[in-house]
Amino acid sequence: MKKGILILFVLFSTILTAQWKPAGNKIKTKWAETITTVNVLNQYPRPIMKRSDWKNLNGLWEYSISEYGNPKPEKFDGDILVPFPVESGLSGVMKEVGASKELWYQTNFTVPGNWKGKNILLHFGAVDWKADVWINDVKVGSHSGGYTPFSFDITPFLKGTSQNITVKVWDPSSDGQQPRGKQVKNPNGIWYTPVTGIWQTVWLEPVNTKSISSIKTISDIDGSTIKISANVKGASYGDVFEVTVFDGEKTIANVKSSVYEEINISLKNPKLWSPESPFLYRMALKLISKGKITDEVKSYFAMRKVSIKKDGNGIVRMQLNNKDYFQFGPLDQGWWPDGLYTAPSDEALKYDIIKTKELGFNMIRKHVKVEPARWYTYCDELGILVWQDMPNGGDSPQEWQNRKYFDGKELIRTPESEKIYRKEWKEIIDYLYSYPSIVVWVPFNESWGQFKTEEIVEWTKTYDPGRLVNPASGGNHYRTGDILDLHNYPGPDLFLYDAQRATVLGEYGGIGLPLEGHLWKTDNNWGYVKFKNSKETTDEYIKYAQQLMKLIKVGFSAAVYTQTTDVEGEINGFMTYDRKVDKLDVERVNQINKQVIETLQQ
Structure with missing residues (x-):
């Protein structure tokens, strides 16, 4: 009997997978080859608060793209593999949506019989950006915000044995005022493909009334x-x-x-x-x-403390557990050539953290993106410090210098834009508050959407006094928060210094090495400087690290190298975008990185 069930399961899986295949001809990771429609990101999504019973709703759903404001379509366009965003190859769709259209999803599910008498929670890991949800044609709720989890108690709306779920998503991408990170409708250079819709696990969970x-x-x-x-x-x-x-x-x-x-x-x-x-x-x-x-x-x-304190030379140092501790890591954007915002598997999600540790780093700056809960748990378990950026948003970059929107120092946001920022920043901090690996909040990056800096920083510091606040990484500098953050490309440079806050090099490097067969774009690939082979690139990295060590002794308390992987048109990663090639000599990088970290102990 058990053998027969197994055969039926394999046949069912084969039939479903035959209905789906990755779209487009972009490069892919090795994990993309192992995906079937019945094993998509099937690990428990929230290990920091784990219950024993749950049901994964990832898999093939129906989808449709329609004009903004239209009713639910009577006929859907085809199938989409949830939770990969509709613009990604792994969704099986790879279509643009934009501000003038809405994305609809639909699927059916059953509630396990042994959940009878329980309240059923419907969880979404993240949906970018505004989601409306119906159960059996009854609207049960809405949520705006592309980076945080949300849920609904759907118990009163269940009927019969088979349940229908419908989700409508609107995401204006770079035409809107919402946080969006590096998503733009016309990706190029350091700006990437939009991400629309469900991009993290959808799941059910039974709970009691209390x-x-x-x-x-x-x-x-x-x-x-x-x-x-x-x-x-x-x-x-x-x-x-x-x-x-x-x-x-x-x-x-x-x-x-x-x-x-x-x-x-x-x-x-x-x-x-x-x-x-x-x-x-x-x-x-x-x-x-x-x-x-x-x-x-x-x-x-975990029991840990992050703080700042002047050393014997009067330099403000970052401390971990009351000891001077140099924080050193890569800029990690968390993008994938096949899944965009969504890692193709749980193993892939963990892989970049493992590789960061292998390279000898002790920190990751999670750049203008928020990850699924499992990523932060892996950071906690493996031991890596995290600087968490707020995904930038607001008006488009072209409008920042327009006098109507810019006062010479900061962006003047509309009331609606400011409201969105404050709501989503608070939700991100609430979501991530208990992960010990996170040690620094970064509300702004390089003046992108930067507004009311002192007020936002003071609110962040008051709301979470146990972490450091980096006001604006490489942005317009105000004497507030705990950190002065400089960006300098390609090599490190200490061109400003703050005697009352920790001075850090929030970005540098960007050494480019394009590798044929592993490129997202066939031409116009971009890096701050470019080299022809791994040895040259590694040599340049080590030269920068040696320069950095001299600057640590006179002022720097942390540094961030750009970056973990290539991303779309950027070819300045330690790894290729498909994660198939380490572009630099890992052993040599590990050795010099450990020397950098140990500079304060010399």
């Missing part, structure tokens, strides 16, 4: 304590929140409190987290009502 909706952890290594709080849906007075903390398999704490109270746990001789020793404490969290467990999730936390 359930944990989010958790928040704040570590204090100076006081040897961890603070844990939870948002609880359906809570009533008398309900209890229980936290059990594990060091490996050993239980080291078990604490209970009212659901309305924060739990504060003292740890004896806490193990500190760092890139060299990324130790994570594991947790089991229970919600108890009238003596019965109504919800249970698994999570983790």
Whole structure:
């Protein structure tokens, strides 16, 4: 019987996959070759708050592109592989949408029979940009924001055995005021292909009426304590929140409190987290009502501290766990030639972090993009510091210098644009608050959409006092926040210095090496400087690193090299865009990078 079921499953998978194939003729990663329509990104999407039961809705859905404002189409255009954006090759569609059109999705699903009596949550990892959702032709909610997860309790709208879900997406790309990172409708140079629609996992989860909706952890290594709080849906007075903390398999704490109270746990001789020793404490969290467990999730936390302090020479240094610590890593854009914003597999998502560690770095600057939750958990587990950018947005680059929009120092946003920014920045911080790997928030990059800098920075610092705030990486500089961030291409240069904040080199490098057979574009590929082979490129990288070491001693406290991979027309990565070739000598880069990081200890 089991053998027969397996044969039927293989046949079903083969039939479905035959209906789908990647679109276009762009280069692809090796992981694209392993994708079928029934195994798409099928790992649990939110490991920092994990339940035992869930259902993945990724796979083939119907799609249609229609004029903005039109009703739901009676007939759809074809199939799309969710969660790959419609412009990507792996979606099987590879079509543009734009501000004048809307993208519709539709699929059917069943709720597992053993979920009876549960509330069913419909989760979206991320949808770019505005999503309206219907269940069985009843609109259940909307969400705007292309980088954060959202969910709806769809229990009241379920009927019968088969359920229908419809999603409508509008994304104005570079014609709009919303955060969009490097997406533009006419990609070229450092600007890339638009991403529209569902681009992270869609999934179902059963919960009880009383359930944990989010958790928040704040570590204090100076006081040897961890603070844990939870948002609880359906809570009533008398309900209890229980936290059990594990060091490996050993239980080291078990604490209970009212659901309305924060739990504060003292740890004896806490193990500190760092890139060299990324130790994570594991947790089991229970919600108890009238003596019965109504919800249970698994999570983790780390004990670590990030701060700034003047060294013996009066230079402000970045510190990790109260020790001077030079942070050094690549600019990581998180783009894929086959999936655009969406990694083709979970292994691929993890691969770039592993390669960054192999190159000898201890940090990643996640550049104007926010990743799926699993990416941040991998950073926590593998041990890599993260600088998290806010994806830029606002008016188009061509309008920044227009006097109507620019006051000579900052962008003058419309009230609607400012409202969108503030909402989405807060949602991003809320989403990522408990990941210990994140140590720096970067609200602006190179004056792209930069507005009310001092106000935004002070709000960010107040909202999350446990991290550093880098006001504007390479942008218009205001004396606010914790960091002065300089950009200089191609080689490093210390041309400004701040005696009260940490001075960092937020971008440099960009050494280009185009490799035939691994290019997104056949011509007009771009790098700040170009070389002909791996040895020349590696030699130039090492020359810059040696220059950087001299500048560290006189002022720099961190540096970011551009970049992890080639991206579309940019050919300045450590790896080709398809991740099939390491363009530089990994061993030589690793050796010099470790020397750079250890400069402060010399």
